[in-house]
Each structure stands twice: as structure tokens, then as C-alpha cells.
Amino acid sequence: MHDPTAFERFLLTLSARLTALPAPEVDGALDHVLRDIGEALGTDRATLIEYRPVGGSEDPPLPRAESGVGAYVTHAWARPGVDAAALGVPLSAELPWCHAAVVRGEVVALTHVEGDLPATAARDREFARAAGLKSHLTVPIAVGGRPVCALSTSTFRHYCAWSDHLIDRFRLVGHIVAQAIVRSRMAAAPTEASKPRRAGGSRQGAAPMRRLDEVERDYIRLVIDRCEGRINGRGHAAEILGLHPNTLRSRMKKLGIGLGGRRARTGARR
Numbered sequence: 001m002h003d004p005t006a007f008e009r010f011l012l013t014l015s016a017r018l019t020a021l022p023a024p025e026v027d028g029a030l031d032h033v034l035r036d037i038g039e040a041l042g043t044d045r046a047t048l049i050e051y052r053p054v055g056g057s058e059d060p061p062l063p064r065a066e067s068g069v070g071a072y073v074t075h076a077w078a079r080p081g082v083d084a085a086a087l088g089v090p091l092s093a094e095l096p097w098c099h100a101a102v103v104r105g106e107v108v109a110l111t112h113v114e115g116d117l118p119a120t121a122a123r124d125r126e127f128a129r130a131a132g133l134k135s136h137l138t139v140p141i142a143v144g145g146r147p148v149c150a151l152s153t154s155t156f157r158h159y160c161a162w163s164d165h166l167i168d169r170f171r172l173v174g175h176i177v178a179q180a181i182v183r184s185r186m187a188a189a190p191t192e193a194s195k196p197r198r199a200g201g202s203r204q205g206a207a208p209m210r211r212l213d214e215v216e217r218d219y220i221r222l223v224i225d226r227c228e229g230r231i232n233g234r235g236h237a238a239e240i241l242g243l244h245p246n247t248l249r250s251r252m253k254k255l256g257i258g259l260g261g262r263r264a265r266t267g268a269r270r
Contacts, residue, residue, distance in 0.1 A: 008169070033177065045085065045153065051070070073087055094127045098138060102138055139167065139174050141175055224237050231248060
């Protein structure tokens with residue numbers, strides 16, 4: 001895996017980049033986002049899978065969580081020498097067990113794909129063996145209780161252990177991407193403007209959007225929790241986030257981030 005500190009910086013810049021991007025340009029930027037994810041993680045393939053109602057329209061605004069949905073590959077990246085996932089193909093065609101798990105909202109984290117798959121996943125195992133797939137991670141993402149997409153990455157040259165910390169960071173990337181997808185879909189749906197508004201002012205059926213500061217607040221909190229409140233020092237929150245400790249403290253104050261009743265730690269000092 002590549003430098004985890006670099007991945008933390010990548011996550012923050014990705015959030016700013018996609019939030020500032022005009023909605024019509026989101027779709028075209030996602031292939032580059034997948035490449036950057038693969039490069040940051042040191043994996044060989046990255047794939048974006050979007051949910052669509054089974055038998056529904058080609059590009060619905062958002063399927064409801066309770067409706068029947070299928071998962072389809074919409075964007076894909078792979079390193080030279082590795083085949084990217086085929087666009088437009090339903091995940092169920094190649095990995096039916098993984099498809100069922102992802103549609104249920106479950107994370108699929110396989111360090112040794114062939115060995116970790118259950119006995120009932122014979123078709124998935126056969127595909128993995130033929131493709132030379134070693135490790136695989138797929139994290140489904142919902143916005144406002146509705147399934148939007150799943151973010152996937154795989155290795156073909158080496159095995160990768162998917163730690164809880166890595167899965168958490170990968171899920172945050174997925175949420176940033178999902179928010180951009182929702183914004184893009186809503187902007188492209190002309191009928192949304194004419195839909196009646198609820199008392200609170202939001203359109204019926206529209207998924208609630210999170211502001212950039214909310215995403216940033218959640219991510220900084222996650223990093224600080226992982227570092228047990230340590231701000232200064234090698235491998236601690238300020239270094240991971242690529243910020244000067246004083247800059248991080250200033251951001252924390254602005255975003256209303258506390259330390260849960262504990263004092264900020266400074267490296268190895270008590």
C-alpha cells in the first residue's frame with residue numbers, strides 16, 4: 001500500500017475538488033477520481049458501481065432503498081496490464097454473491113478472494129480464479145437512506161489486508177463521490193424543479209445533501225479518534241491530514257470539533 005498520509009491528503013483534496021465541480025462535469029471527472037484512488041491506495045483496479053431499479057429507466061434520479069435495484073458498472077480504471085471492469089455490465093453477471101451482498105448494503109472485504117468467499121459463491125470464485133483476482137473490496141454507499149453507488153478496488157499483483165481503518169477511509173471517499181453523483185443527477189432531472197416542496201422547503205424525493213464542512217468535520221473527527229486525540233508528532237493527526245498543528249486546531253475550532261473531554265496529546269509527551 002502507498003503512504004497512508006498521502007491518502008489522507010488525497011481525501012481532503014478530493015472533497016474540495018468534487019464539491020467545487022459544476023454538476024454537468026461530475027460524470028466526466030469520475031474516471032480520473034478512480035485513477036487517483038487506485039494510485040493513492042496502490043491497488044490495481046478501481047470501479048464505480050451505480051444502483052438502478054431493475055427494469056427501470058436508464059438513469060433515474062435515485063432508486064428508493066426498498067425498491068428492487070441492480071448494480072451496474074458505470075466507471076472503471078485499471079493499471080496497464082490489468083483489464084478494467086466492463087462498463088454497463090451488471091455486477092450480478094460476474095459476481096452474483098458479491099452483487100447480492102452489496103445490494104443488501106453489506107461491505108465485501110476479501111483479502112484472499114478464493115479462500116475468503118463462502119462455499120455458496122462458486123460462480124464468484126470461478127470468475128476470480130480466471131481473472132487472477134487476489135484481493136477485493138467493495139463498499140456500498142447510501143445517501144438519505146437510498147442506495148446510490150458502491151466503490152470497489154482490487155489487486156491482481158499482491159494480496160491486501162483491508163483493515164477497519166482503511167475501510168473507514170474508503171467509505172468516506174465513497175460518500176464524497178456519492179454526494180457528487182446525487183448533485184449531478186438532480187441537476188440533470190428537469191422534472192425536479194417542478195416537484196412540490198415539503199413544508200421544510202426540500203423537494204419531495206430529494207436526498208439530503210451534506211455540505212463540504214460537514215464532510216470535513218466527520219473526517220477530521222475520524223482521524224483524531226484514530227490517533228486517540230494526538231495532534232502533534234509523527235504519524236499523528238496533523239501529519240496525517242497534511243496540516244500544521246496550529247492550522248488543524250484552528251480548523252477544529254471553526255468546525256466545532258472537540259476532543260471528547262480529553263486534552264489534545266502532543267506526540268509521546270504526557
